[in-house]
Amino acid sequence: MLGPSCLWGSDFNWKVPWKGRPWEEAIIYEIHIGTFTAEGTFAAAEKHLHRLAELGVSAVQIMPLAQFPGTRGWGYDGVYPYAPHNSYGSPDDVKSFVDEAHRYGLMVFLDVVYNHFGPEGNFLPLYAAEFFRKDDPTPWGPKIAFEREPVRRFFIDNVIYWLDQFRFDGLRFDAVDQIEDRTDPHILKEISEKVRARFLDRHVHLITENPANATNLLSRDGGPLYIARPVHRL
Numbered sequence: 001m002l003g004p005s006c007l008w009g010s011d012f013n014w015k016v017p018w019k020g021r022p023w024e025e026a027i028i029y030e031i032h033i034g035t036f037t038a039e040g041t042f043a044a045a046e047k048h049l050h051r052l053a054e055l056g057v058s059a060v061q062i063m064p065l066a067q068f069p070g071t072r073g074w075g076y077d078g079v080y081p082y083a084p085h086n087s088y089g090s091p092d093d094v095k096s097f098v099d100e101a102h103r104y105g106l107m108v109f110l111d112v113v114y115n116h117f118g119p120e121g122n123f124l125p126l127y128a129a130e131f132f133r134k135d136d137p138t139p140w141g142p143k144i145a146f147e148r149e150p151v152r153r154f155f156i157d158n159v160i161y162w163l164d165q166f167r168f169d170g171l172r173f174d175a176v177d178q179i180e181d182r183t184d185p186h187i188l189k190e191i192s193e194k195v196r197a198r199f200l201d202r203h204v205h206l207i208t209e210n211p212a213n214a215t216n217l218l219s220r221d222g223g224p225l226y227i228a229r230p231v232h233r234l
Contacts, residue, residue, distance in 0.1 A: 020204065072087070146183070
């Protein structure tokens with residue numbers, strides 16, 4: 001995965017004023033940007049958003065975007081959580097897709113993977129070995145040391161990054177049963193609290209995939225993670 005990198009900075013011209021939609025209106029259509037169109041880009045996918053709106057869906061859920069080796073993949077082996085995968089387009093292409101979706105009244109959710117890093121291209125162990133735990137690995141690699149404050153900040157800031165800079169309407173957290181945290185509050189609860197405090201004027205939804213079917217993550221009021229609930233209802 002070695003190659004040139006790109007620093008991206010822009011002042012994107014958002015065109016659609018948008019406060020989101022309440023969860024009870026969510027009819028979700030999941031797409032993979034790389035396979036949704038022949039071109040496999042955000043720019044191409046954007047041209048079909050009107051068709052999704054015509055189908056009657058109210059939300060588009062995008063499979064993971066974090067940069068990973070190669071040009072196509074499911075996205076669950078990402079290694080750079082702050083970098084939208086370049087083969088799908090630029091960061092501004094992502095923003096344009098979200099803005100256009102909002103024009104059609106569609107929410108946009110992003111699938112994020114915080115339980116492991118991909119096996120190829122992950123250089124964190126070389127300069128920050130403490131980022132990972134040495135015991136009880138996940139099925140996909142070492143567990144992340146969420147007990148360490150710098151690690152927590154890395155992921156909390158990533159949540160804010162996607163919701164703020166790209167204006168996603170929510171995030172879907174992959175396999176939260178593999179996100180183990182021995183501190184109080186649990187990292188998922190802290191993420192929820194930070195999002196609640198930050199986004200007071202928008203509907204923002206946090207969704208969990210929990211293969212263990214634990215009910216403690218499904219509480220609407222005061223649980224470790226809120227799901228299917230707006231931060232603020234207008």
